[in-house]
Amino acid sequence: MLRVIELFSGIGAQEQALKEAEIKHRIVATSDIDSYANKVYEALHGEKINLGDIKTIQRLPNADLITYSFPCTDISISGRMKGFDKGSNTGSSLLWEVQRLLEVARDNNELPRFLLMENVKNIISKKFMPKFQEWLDFLTELGYKNFYQVLNAKDYGVPQNRERCFMISILNYEGDFKFPEKQELKVKLRDLLEDEVDEKYFLSNKLIDCFTDMKNRNGLIRGLRFRPKGKDEDYAWTITTHAGSRPTDNYIIEPIPAALRGRYESDGKIKQHLELKDDGNTNTITTVQKDNLIIVPEATKKGYALAKEGDGIYTNRVQYKRGVVQKDKIPTLKTSPNDVAVVTKDINNLISIRRLTPRECFRLMGWCDEDINRAFKTGVSDTQLYKMAGNSIVVNCLTEIFKNLKEIIENV
Secondary structure, eight states, rough: OOOEEETTTTTTTHHHHHHHHHHEEEEEEOOOOOOOHHHHHHHHHHOOBBBOOOOOOOOOOOSSSSOOOOOTTTSSSSSSOOOOOOTSSSSSSGHHHHHHHHHHHHHHTTOEEEEEEEEEEEGGSSHHHHHHHHHHHHHHTTTTTEEEEEEGGGGGOBBBBEEEEEEEEEEEESOOOOOOOOOOOOGGGGGGSSSSOGGGBBOOOHHHHTTTOOOOTTTTGGGGTTTOOOOOSSSSSOOTTTTSSSTTTOOOEEOOOEEEEEEEOTSEEEEEEEEOOTTOOOOOOOOGGGGEEEEOOOOOSSSSSEEEETEEEEEEEGGSSSSOOTTTTTOOOOOSSTTSSSOOOOTOOOOEEEEEEEEHHHHHTTOOOOHHHHHHOOOOOHHHHHHHHSOOOHHHHHHHHHHHHHHHTTTT
């Protein structure tokens, strides 16, 4: 039975991955000061001993594996970039509290056999590599052999472009450890999106104007960073802790659907009419393709093009263009909402763009709906759920790492 301590435990992605890798284990203790994350952790995994603030822990219980995915806020490119120097009091500098606790464990002959670290890719960048090397040297002095590699979630079954640095450290070990091989991405972004989404997740015109502003503000141009995703694209951008608050976050392009219906005219003859759906919901999908269509204006005699759901749309000055519909694919996304792929019912109402929902964010972090339901029953707010998802680790990546580590665990 593998005894495990989860430092900076969050909602317990490591615990979940150990379950999915079918490694017999027991969580000896966790450590996290986020009361909301602790509440969700308990809903997902049951009550555990929480040691609280890592700075107040004097000595860790005996364990075989310690996970320490410490805060990335001051290392991430999208964060404050204050670094993690010892004594700097940044969130990321909590790594050195792990050093202190490992030194105590060494002095008491209680070092764990295995360590697992996860952090942003930037930790091994030119800027931060010297400090990371200092950490590697410390672990080596303790007797650990270290293996680290950057893994992308989209290479392990999750449609999210999320690169993270993982490190396995094994005490008094002369062998090798191989990180999991890349896998073909079979799950697409569309597969994890909800069918019905509350109106509160759609962006207002004011927010869209803000995100697409091309004004240069000391080198920052919001419009160059705003990149909505069509539903049929392979993967999402990286899930953040405040999903939908920045131009670089994930946004989904939603079509405004219509149906082509046969209606009797005054002369008694049937004529096809395009009926727009103002509520944003699609008509019932039928075997007759014309029953579920979308309309896009274009410079043709008819004045519009018809597309089925899943087709991409060019929208920049479409009333002066032809061929605005791209069958079964999304056109290249550009810098303005008038350039992105959308569906419209007139040239003054071009786009419908929304945030990812908290459920979608959790799905994109590798959590199944059964677990998500348990987490959401805690009554935690959307704001906190977004934060938890962004702070978590993609379960699939951890699971594949643990599967590769399993043989070593069972043979020591």
